[in-house]
Amino acid sequence: MADVIKIEGQHELNGTIRVSGSKNATVALIPAAVLSSNGKVTIYGVPEIDDVENLRVLLKELNVSVEQTDDMLEIDSSNLINIDLESNAVTKLRASYYLMGALLGRFKRVRMKMPGGCYLGPRPIDLHLKGFESLGAKVTYDHLGYLIEAEELTGAKIYLDFASVGATINIMFAAVLANGRTTIENAAKEPEIIDVATMLNKMGAKIRGAGTSVITIDGVEKLVGCVHEIIPDRIVAGTYLIIAAAMGREVRIDNIIPHHLEALISKLSEMGVKTEVGVDHVVVTKAENLKGVDISTQPYPGFATDLQQPLTSLLTQAIGSSVVKESIYTERFKHCIELQRMGADIRLSTAQCTVEGPTPLYGDTVTATDLRCGASLIVAGLLAKGVTTIRETYHIDRGYEHIDEKLQAIGAKIWREAE
Ligand code: EPU
Numbered sequence: 026m027a028d029v030i031k032i033e034g035q036h037e038l039n040g041t042i043r044v045s046g047s048k049n050a051t052v053a054l055i056p057a058a059v060l061s062s063n064g065k066v067t068i069y070g071v072p073e074i075d076d077v078e079n080l081r082v083l084l085k086e087l088n089v090s091v092e093q094t095d096d097m098l099e100i101d102s103s104n105l106i107n108i109d110l111e112s113n114a115v116t117k118l119r120a121s122y123y124l125m126g127a128l129l130g131r132f133k134r135v136r137m138k139m140p141g142g143c144y145l146g147p148r149p150i151d152l153h154l155k156g157f158e159s160l161g162a163k164v165t166y167d168h169l170g171y172l173i174e175a176e177e178l179t180g181a182k183i184y185l186d187f188a189s190v191g192a193t194i195n196i197m198f199a200a201v202l203a204n205g206r207t208t209i210e211n212a213a214k215e216p217e218i219i220d221v222a223t224m225l226n227k228m229g230a231k232i233r234g235a236g237t238s239v240i241t242i243d244g245v246e247k248l249v250g251c252v253h254e255i256i257p258d259r260i261v262a263g264t265y266l267i268i269a270a271a272m273g274r275e276v277r278i279d280n281i282i283p284h285h286l287e288a289l290i291s292k293l294s295e296m297g298v299k300t301e302v303g304v305d306h307v308v309v310t311k312a313e314n315l316k317g318v319d320i321s322t323q324p325y326p327g328f329a330t331d332l333q334q335p336l337t338s339l340l341t342q343a344i345g346s347s348v349v350k351e352s353i354y355t356e357r358f359k360h361c362i363e364l365q366r367m368g369a370d371i372r373l374s375t376a377q378c379t380v381e382g383p384t385p386l387y388g389d390t391v392t393a394t395d396l397r398c399g400a401s402l403i404v405a406g407l408l409a410k411g412v413t414t415i416r417e418t419y420h421i422d423r424g425y426e427h428i429d430e431k432l433q434a435i436g437a438k439i440w441r442e443a444e
């Protein structure tokens with residue numbers, strides 16, 4: 026039976042929340058481990074989320090051994106069998122596409138179904154495929170999915186029409202063992218890309234420029250095992266900052282890299298939220314009379330699309346109009362329909378919404394249509410009068426580690442029930 030999350034709103038929050046390792050780094054680092062043909066890859070800080078569980082199912086199908094102790098995974102791919110990936114686990118997360126680049130890089134052949142993940146409007150992978158083709162691979166697609174294979178992979182200059190996170194990482198995977206030099210121009214600059222390049226370099230890769238728009242990869246003969254600790258999850262951290270701004274008397278968010286959250290922290294202070302930024306934590310204290318602000322999502326270091334949905338819930342409590350523009354996923358507004366059901370005054374138009382506030386929110390039964398929609402409904406539920414019931418919580422569990430328990434620990438009335 027599926028669970029629902031229930032929240033009795035309007036309880037003040039007080040205390041400390043510790044942020045787990047980054048989901049979007051983890052889901053790339055685990056596939057990266059299969060590039061090692063000699064030695065185990067040990068990764069610390071792995072969050073307990075369903076995306077990791079689904080990747081483990083895929084690794085098992087590939088005969089990769091995975092041992093877990095607390096938040097540490099030890100991945101041994103020395104006996105990997107490069108079978109066709111056709112199971113449902115492929116469609117349960119977007120990031121299964123990283124096995125395309127990793128298996129292509131190591132074996133020059135990969136066959137797998139179309140990856141799944143949250144529906145945020147069309148999410149093509151044409152830039153990933155063009156990158157593989159530039160390195161010499163042939164891509165075909167039929168009723169069984171993709172077949173990507175190459176006699177040889179040879180370094181190339183690749184310009185990305187859009188600075189795609191997934192394409193940048195996938196091309197790095199395919200290029201690390203290719204002959205010669207690959208240059209990715211207009212590469213994405215997200216912190217998760219630096220984390221992945223750092224681990225690949227520990228494995229013996231030669232990658233320079235990660236975190237800038239030009240990444241150079243000099244192919245090497247083979248990659249080996251290493252030990253790596255994942256960066257903290259800036260989107261989970263940002264979600265807790267927003268929750269603290271909504272309901273916190275004083276909430277400390279620990280284990281974060283504040284520099285990764287500059288766009289959000291400056292928007293929150295524009296709204297009148299008080300933050301005290303430390304080296305690895307932020308303390309948020311209660312603010313009255315929040316002011317409406319405009320946001321426009323952009324690739325990093327701009328305002329993250331993944332925080333647009335949770336921030337929209339907070340904007341319903343701010344005075345005046347706030348215009349929220351989406352430039353990454355123009356259809357990422359399903360949460361607005363759910364927020365309207367709870368009393369929010371939101372007008373939707375193409376690739377943007379306008380929030381008029383403040384409006385009281387009232388508990389209702391709402392649906393987490395995607396991961397960050399789920400996060401926005403948790404923010405709304407904590408703010409609302411009465412009890413909110415959130416359905417389809419599996420989306421939330423794909424990316425937030427024990428969010429109900431972490432919020433309970435700082436005073437939230439939040440619990441799970443069988444539907
Ligand atoms: N795009 C293309 N062609 C491609 C690839 C991307 O047109 O081949 C477009 C997309 O349609 C989108 C834009 O480029 O409009 C950005 O997509 P990008 O490839 O950067 O996103 P992604 O790699 O699929 C990752 C995160 C997302 C996050 C985006 C943007 C992972 C597993 N996912 O997706 O995270 O929103 O970057 O920062 O890393 C989430 O965590 O909730 C989430 C959706």
